[in-house]
Amino acid sequence: MTINCKGKLIDLTTPRVMGILNLTPDSFYDGGKFRKEKDILLHVENMLSLGATFIDLGAYSSRPGAEEVSTDEECKRLLPVLELILGQFPEALISIDTFRAHVAKEAIAIGASMINDISAGFMDESMLDVIAENHIPYIMMHMRGNPQTMQKKTSYDNLVRDIILYFSERLSVAKSKGIKDLIIDPGFGFSKTLEQNYELLNKLDLLKMIEKPLLVGVSRKSMIYKLLGTDAHHALNGTTALNMLALQKGANILRVHDIGEAMECIKIHKQLTA
Structure with missing residues (x-):
């Protein structure tokens, strides 16, 4: 199971880590933390040195109820930092x-x-055309509505079945445009209650029938800290527990804030499945 990134074939048979770099002032965990060029470069260097295969750069907070950000503002936050990192x-x-x-x-x-x-x-609606034109891997996540409305859209006939049908439709559209490198993200915390998030994680292996690489992002999310009665800053232990379960259920990429701990999960999981 591989994806082509800028001419490099990345084997996802061995799970990979995607490190998070938020450039938003209001992200739920690290909002506003990385503003200075020195801090950004040190953080990226640290993530890469610890073993992150990918760095996920975002400039629009998608936490529930996040404020709308204009396209110009998103570009203003994002593009100079992308140039800096590369x-x-x-x-x-x-x-x-x-x-x-x-x-x-x-x-x-x-x-x-x-x-x-x-x-x-x-x-x-233009996104898939941009992906197709540039022959670039595309991660598609499950969500209903948008970050402002998604937590009002949590009614499902059958949660996992509905998510599988969602991806079947989106993958069909993407394939019709010639997009080949596709990754699915079930969207923990998006359009799902706390109970639904755990139901989804418990049945995550059912998504294997889609036959696409699976990205899981539960890092320090409210599904952890609300259950444990704490906050995002004290949710690393819960994150590690869920990351290990996700690996056992078939996750190919862990999207995380804490690279070293995720890499340790992968190392232990590899030993368990050797």
Whole structure:
């Protein structure tokens, strides 16, 4: 199971880590933390040195109820930092967390390696065309509505079946446009209650029938800290527990804030399955 990133074949048979770099002032865990160029470069260097295969760069907070950010503001936050990172780490594989085709196109022109779209193309009908034109890997996530409305859209006939049907439809559209490198993200925390998030994680192995690489992002999310009665800053232990379960259920990529701990999960999982 491989994807082609800028001419490099990345084998996802061995799980990989995607490190998170948020450029938003209001992200739920690290909002506003990385503003200075020195801090950004040190953080990226640290993530790469600890073993991250990908760095996911985002400039639009998708937390529940997040404020709308204009396309211009998203580009203003994102593109100079992308240039900065690739100037210092030209071989880095940078994923861009955006649902906007214009932002994706500009980032790809600078050197982004893949696009991570929370809406799977629903929030910008031009997105799939941009992906197809640039022959770039595309992560499509399950969500209903948008970050402002998604937590009002949590009614399902059958949660896992409905998610599988969602991906079947989106994958069909993407394939019709010639997109080959596709990754699915079930969208923990998006359009799902706390109980639904755990139901989904418990049945995650059913998504294997889709036969696409699976990305799991539960890092420090409210499904952990609300259950444990704590906050995002004290949710690393819970994150590690869920990451290990996700690996056992078939996750190919862990999207995380804490690289070293995720790499340790992968090392232990590899030993268990040797």
